[in-house]
Amino acid sequence: NAGVTQTPKFQVLKTGQSMTLQCAQDMNHEYMSWYRQDPGMGLRLIHYSVGAGITDQGEVPNGYNVSRSTTEDFPLRLLSAAPSQTSVYFCATATGGQPQHFGDGTRLSIL
Amino acid sequence: AQSVTQLGSHVSVSEGALVLLRCNYSSSVPPYLFWYVQYPNQGLQLLLKYTSAATLVKGINGFEAEFKKSETSFHLTKPSAHMSDAAEYFCAVRFNSGNTPLVFGKGTRLSVIA
Secondary structure, eight states: OOOEEEEOSEEEEOTTOOEEEEEEESSOOSEEEEEEEETTTEEEEEEEEEETTEEEEOSOOTTEEEOOSSSSBOOEEESSOOGGGOEEEEEEEESTTOOOEEOOOEEEEEO | OOOEEOSOSEEEEETTSOEEEOOEEOOSSOOEEEEEEEOTTSOEEEEEEEOSSOSEEEOGGGOEEEEETTTTEEEEEESSOOGGGOEEEEEEEEOSSSSOOOEEOOOEEEEEEO
16 A cells, blocks of 8 residues: 655756656545645645545645546646746645645755 | 644754644634644654544654643643654644645744753
8 A cells, every 4th residue: 555656756857847746646535635845834735636627726826737637646737847846745635534644745956 | 814823943852851842723613733743854744633522632652732722722742852753843724624725834843952
């Protein structure tokens, strides 16, 4: 049972490049979410989904897109990377209002 | 706006001393409260949760937290700090029931001095 799997673990991009951060879960959790973690800022919610086909914006959605075509996967897309998007990104899942389970994170640097 | 405040971005204690990490939230209705711990270069791990049963909640690694409605607080304590407790601690609040977003505090980094 892998839980929440995030890939890649590390990535360096140039300004303007696009990429997709992957999040996959094998727990059949209906709720999935993306956070970014920056020093002194805690975790801030980017987007979340309460089920396949349903997504909503969080606190800091600008510059990011998401989709939820299956229960298992919730990819986060950066269409045109900017240095301000340098951060550590975490995916988290939950079911039935229970505590969220977190992946190990993706460390993204944008030059 | 709904918010979570952790007082002190960095707390330093001696090994064996009491650990007290503070968390206050803004809500007139008791929400769902959580503490998470993050070790270096890792994800977040649930320490404990409050879900309207007992006001004193026991978690893993000897930590506990007390919900005080009148103070809108959920402070985390441990009677005796261990070197392995050095980590970052996050208070998180879910202000609504069901699968709804968490709001996180900015975190408190705990250092333990030998």
